[in-house]
Amino acid sequence: MSSQLATAGGPANPVPPAGKRKSVMGTRPWVAALFLLPAIVLLGALVVYPIGYSVWRSLYDADGSGFVGLGNYGDLFSDDATFTAVKNTAIWVAVAPALVTGLGLVFAVLTERVRWSTAFKLVIFMPMAISMLAAGIIFRLVYEADPDQGVANAVVVGVHDTFAESSVYPKARPSTESDLKASGGGAFTSTGTLSAGTPALVPLVGIAPNKVPGDPGDATSAEPSGDGVSGTVWLDFKLGGGGEKGAVDAGEKALPGIKVEAVKDGKVVASAKAGDDGTFTLPAAADGAQLRLPESNFAAPYNGVDWLGPSLVTPAIIGSYAWMWAGFAMVLIAAGLAGVDRNLLEAARVDGANEWQVFRRVTVPLLAPVLVVVLITLMINVMKIFDLVFIIAPQPSQDEANVLALQLVNASFGGGNNQGLGSAIGIVLLLLVMPVMIVNIRRLRKERRR
């Protein structure tokens, strides 16, 4: 509870020194005992007893029968799944609090200048109200891999396709009757050569005629074109069958946009694109060259980023955490900012400091105590992160995203059935927050003495 202790300890709202107050009722110990009894009993049974039990249980093996000493604590580093959890929790503690505090600081400073800051703060703070489960579902939806489902990939693919051409016929390939053979890297090259005056035939298959993108018209046979090499690219298949293989039959679809290249000794000497009726014309230079369909015709469409795959899953979940908690940091820092002496900032400006220098040299140092409180609060919170990881990380990559609190549950209840290891993880979590506990107690005792 460092946050309110730390801030409440300031001169603005001191905790009253309890030690000097006297009861107005006189001393009647049994009344006090009655008022305290429910709380003491419940705290003892539900909070204090579990700590002791966990310490004892962590020294025993999986089913609690054999004493293993500190063996379970050693497993934190030797057990693969648990060590992944240790590493990921370290990443969380190192990255998430700093990221969230940074966002909160930027938002708090910038909103000072706008009139609708309250509306902005409401929007940013809103995620604090909802459960981590709801936030998890929200972000699972954001990170859906299919660009037609997840907004993150929809944006990524949209941006990507604006700058990079994508292929229209990812599944098409030359029919076996044609003499185009796979020539590595997804391209196809003819075994024979082109000759002027003889139209080249490029029959492709692999797409259903009713699923051709853009629904093009029927293909027409290319006319011989003087010195150049003409040809047709079409879908050599029609619904209901019929038609001769390798020949442009009535009712067979053109495949406009397919790129063809003429290649001599491995060098592209000419290239063209099939038109709306499937025909193309290469210049005279193509005479005697091999015909090649470059791989760009058949490249699989760009499907965006695998957000929840093994490599990005932890950063992606940290992103959703930042979405939830930036409002917390912002509101605390804004409260601190409201207490900053404006004259100091104005003095710096008068002295010629620009806004960045004022921020960096005056505002941030003045806010340092608040920033530390926010950072520590978030660190404690992040150590115990569970729900977001549990919900957002899909089964296949959940092991990669594992964190201590999740591993505790998995090890003890989720099939691991190793309550010894689970208890050890619980004790480690307690030890990690122990410094804050000590600071809280010290602060309390200092206030008493005042």
Next chain:
Amino acid sequence: MTTSSVPLKGPGEPGEPGSPAQPSAAVDAAGPPERSLASKLAGFFAGGAVRVFLVVVALLWVTPTVGLLASSFRDPTDIAASGWWEVFSKPSQLTTESYSTLLGKEEITDALWNTVLITVPATVLVVVIGAMAGYAFAWMDFKGRDWWFVAVVALLVVPIQIALIPLADLFGDLGIFGSVLGVVLFHVGFGLPFAIFLLRNFFAEIPRELLEAARLDGAGETRLFATVILPLGGPAIASLGIFQFLWVWNDMLVALIFSDSGSRPLTVALTEQTRQFSGNIETLAPGAFISMVIPLAVFFAFQRQFVSGVMAGAVK
């Protein structure tokens, strides 16, 4: 009387329109008159950039929630065929079908009812027991009072994870593992340290004359507690109540382990649908939204108490 344990009062708090902006506005108005035109222009454009940036950030922040909301109002075929953003170009896709399907499922309505059955007692018990103990710590004399209070403060940051295994064993022995009672007890145990701490600090600031006056009127401890302490402690009790209510309502971890198929709350019922995420959006989106409605309503209705409650209890 102030809520000493709540760091946020007045400035910086949503719900106090414009208060954080006022000091800087005042400074700007009284700014140095010798500012050059160039610096004024630079300031104007920088201000514009800040506004644009903040608008973009705000949009970025609401988009995920809007996506969930939009998805919850589309039918399964549309969800499978295209992204939720299509509802803006085709509003005819909007339908409440997912909600009626979801609320027609007994397992979901039961889970929603369980959420209430868990949340209400867990909140009331924490407030009542916490207030009694807080009053004792603030206004009664007994041996070792300060030491007991130090012990309570020490328990503030104990992670709930540490109690999962011990209490699962204990509740198993008592025969309440898997019941609503077990989940409630867990939340009461871990809600109390914060409740006692918050309320003791608040009660201690109640002017002693008020208590003495009531005492002279012949009020006993119980009447004093009920007629003076509780009414005057209203603001702190409201903050605590809201925080504890939301904490329990939003909890998934405790219920995941301590409830069974008959006592599980909405969060746990939804969790089981997340295994097959893409195929279950028509269940998950409205389900998540239903679980969000109460917290959001509380948020918008009680911004002040909400913010102070959440802020004070954040370390939990």
